[in-house]
Every structure is written in C-alpha cells, then in structure tokens.
Amino acid sequence: MNADSLDGRLLFAIPKKGRLHEKCLSILSGADIQFRRHHRLDVCLVLNHNIALVFLPASDIPSFVGKGNVDLGITGHDVILEAEMQNHVTEALRLGFGKCALQVQVPEASSIKTVEDLAGKRVVTSFEVLSAEYFGKLDEKFNLSGDQKTRIEYVGGSVEAACALGLADGIVDLVESGDTMRAAGLHAIATLLESEAVLIKSTVPKHPELAPLIDLVTSRIAGVIAAGKYVVCQYNIPRDKLPAATRVTPGRRAPTISPLEDEKWVGVSSMVEKNKIAVIMDELVKIGAEDILIFNLDNCRV
Ligand SMILES: Nc1ncnc2c1ncn2[C@@H]1O[C@H](COP(=O)(O)OP(=O)(O)OP(=O)(O)O)[C@@H](O)[C@H]1O
Numbered sequence: 001m002n003a004d005s006l007d008g009r010l011l012f013a014i015p016k017k018g019r020l021h022e023k024c025l026s027i028l029s030g031a032d033i034q035f036r037r038h039h040r041l042d043v044c045l046v047l048n049h050n051i052a053l054v055f056l057p058a059s060d061i062p063s064f065v066g067k068g069n070v071d072l073g074i075t076g077h078d079v080i081l082e083a084e085m086q087n088h089v090t091e092a093l094r095l096g097f098g099k100c101a102l103q104v105q106v107p108e109a110s111s112i113k114t115v116e117d118l119a120g121k122r123v124v125t126s127f128e129v130l131s132a133e134y135f136g137k138l139d140e141k142f143n144l145s146g147d148q149k150t151r152i153e154y155v156g157g158s159v160e161a162a163c164a165l166g167l168a169d170g171i172v173d174l175v176e177s178g179d180t181m182r183a184a185g186l187h188a189i190a191t192l193l194e195s196e197a198v199l200i201k202s203t204v205p206k207h208p209e210l211a212p213l214i215d216l217v218t219s220r221i222a223g224v225i226a227a228g229k230y231v232v233c234q235y236n237i238p239r240d241k242l243p244a245a246t247r248v249t250p251g252r253r254a255p256t257i258s259p260l261e262d263e264k265w266v267g268v269s270s271m272v273e274k275n276k277i278a279v280i281m282d283e284l285v286k287i288g289a290e291d292i293l294i295f296n297l298d299n300c301r302v
C-alpha cells in the first residue's frame with residue numbers, strides 16, 4: 001500500500017493490542033466495517049467504505065486524533081487526559097467497555113495509609129502527567145519544595161512490581177477487578193479518575209468533507225453499543241395489571257402494547273437494560289405477568 005491509496009479516506013485509529021483491542025474488532029464487525037489486515041501491517045483499507053484503519057498503541061491515539069493526523073479513534077478516557085488532549089478531541093460516544101479506575105496504591109503492610117502520608121515520597125507510574133498534577137497539588141498543600149517534593153518516576157508496564165522491588169513507596173495504576181493490585185500485596189488509598197473506552201474525533205478536523213462519514217460511523221457504533229446494552233422483554237399481562245407492569249418496563253420511548261385473542265389480557269414488548277433483566281422479571285412475575293420472553297438484539301438504531 002502506498003500513501004496515495006489513503007488519499008481522501010477517513011483515517012480511523014484502533015488500539016493495536018492490549019485491553020481494548022478485541023472489543024474494538026467486534027465493534028467494527030458489528031458496524032459492518034469490513035477489512036483484511038495483512039500480518040504485521042498497521043494500516044489497512046476498509047473494503048466497503050472510504051475508510052482506512054490505523055492500528056496504534058491506545059496511548060498514542062489521543063494525540064494522533066487531537067492533531068488531526070487521523071480523523072476518528074477509539075481509546076481510553078484516561079489516556080486522553082494523560083496526553084493532555086481533552087481540548088483537542090471530542091468524545092463522541094462512551095463505549096461502555098474498558099472500564100477501570102486510576103488509583104494510588106501502597107503496600108498493605110506499609111505505614112503509609114493516606115495520600116498525605118505518601119506526599120514527598122517516591123511514586124512510580126505509567127501516568128506521569130496525571131500523577132505529577134495530583135501530587136503537585138499535595139506538595140503545594142504541604143509546602144513541599146525542591147528535594148522535598150514527591151518524586152514521580154515513569155515505567156512503561158508492570159507498575160505493580162515497583163514497591164516490592166524497592167523502587168517506590170506507592171504507585172499510580174489502573175484497577176479493574178483489583179486482582180493485579182491484591183496479587184502484588186497492594187491496596188488503593190485514592191482514586192484519580194474513572195475511565196472507559198470512548199470514540200473520539202478531532203476538534204480541528206483536517207478533512208471537514210468527511211463529516212457525514214464520521215456521523216455514519218458514529219451512528220453505527222452507537223447502534224452496536226446499544227444492542228449490547230439492551231434486550232427486548234416481551235410478556236403477557238392481565239389488562240388490569242398493565243399500569244403496574246409498564247411502570248417496571250416503561251421502554252425507551254414507550255412500551256408496545258398488543259391486544260390478545262383473550263381480551264382480558266394484553267401482550268407487552270419493551271426494551272430494558274440487560275443488567276437489570278433478572279430483577280425486572282422477578283417484579284413482573286410478582287405483578288402477574290406470564291410467558292415472559294427475553295430477546296437479545298443483534299443490532300439496533302435507537
Ligand atoms: N484492567 C483493565 N480493565 C479495563 N480497561 C483497562 C484495563 N487496563 C487498561 N485498560 C484500558 O485500556 C487502555 C489500554 O491499556 P493497556 O494496558 O491494554 O495498554 P497497552 O499498553 O496498549 O497494552 P499492553 O499493556 O499490552 O502493552 C487503558 O488506557 C485503559 O483505558
């Protein structure tokens with residue numbers, strides 16, 4: 001592929017590895033963005049749209065998009081802030097995966113119990129900008145200057161090993177399940193921010209003519225995300241119980257109510273959030289619903 005073949009194409013950055021990679025591939029597939037990636041090639045043309053995919057480290061995507069080198073990207077909210085690109089990119093969609101928190105952690109056995117105790121000591125992290133900002137404020141609060149200031153040191157990975165190796169008194173790292181933190185004998189004493197994967201576009205687009213294609217991709221991805229978040233709940237309910245039941249399943253706009261041959265009963269169909277479905281079914285049964293069916297969505301536009 002030469003540079004000419006990218007001319008006029010919307011460039012869409014996708015994390016090339018790590019925690020967000022697989023999910024991004026399933027989103028592309030759900031949005032019918034078709035491509036064949038050749039082994040080890042980080043740029044590939046989309047077969048059915050005027051798009052080229054660029055596979056990049058998640059942490060590089062905010063500045064590529066922010067500077068307008070690529071038009072669209074998926075990355076973590078955390079790395080946008082770390083790259084100081086929040087004023088250069090627009091977070092078009094929250095994607096609901098890659099959820100984690102950036103936390104200050106210290107060894108369980110340490111005498112350091114609060115971030116105030118940690119101020120002025122050694123902190124190791126891959127998030128040196130956010131950590132410097134956070135501890136900078138604490139240093140100021142305690143009037144720590146010169147050598148007394150908290151020392152922030154960057155490492156590219158395996159941050160959780162830093163305390164055991166004697167490199168740090170505390171770390172700032174991402175936590176999801178907490179397994180890594182606990183396995184390293186650490187516990188969290190403060191949260192800097194919560195993060196999830198987001199779809200971003202540049203606030204200074206180099207190709208304004210591609211705006212309609214950006215909107216199309218955004219709307220397709222929104223459909224894929226919504227389809228993963230909702231299920232359709234269908235049930236039969238005696239007419240006199242309908243108001244109570246539809247309070248439980250109000251739907252996004254309103255539930256669909258259909259008459260049944262037995263006119264004392266109606267059928268109800270409604271979108272509900274997947275993670276609430278067990279409780280909703282319990283409540284519907286209590287109210288008197290029968291024949292409750294739950295359908296997964298392959299895709300949707302809502
Ligand atoms: N444990 C986790 N759970 C959920 N999301 C995470 C987790 N760790 C990281 N993320 C999200 O994924 C993004 C990329 O992190 P990841 O550690 O996969 O990056 P990477 O450095 O590109 O990959 P690798 O760690 O394989 O080198 C983070 O910026 C964050 O938004």
Ligand SMILES: O=P(O)(O)OC[C@H]1O[C@H](OP(=O)(O)OP(=O)(O)O)[C@H](O)[C@@H]1O
Nearest residue numbers: 019157158174175176177178179180181
């Ligand atoms: O709370 P948990 O569910 O255990 O997840 C947290 C871990 O996930 C991330 O690292 P990752 O496994 O992506 O590898 P890395 O250390 O190479 O970045 C993060 O840096 C933590 O180490």
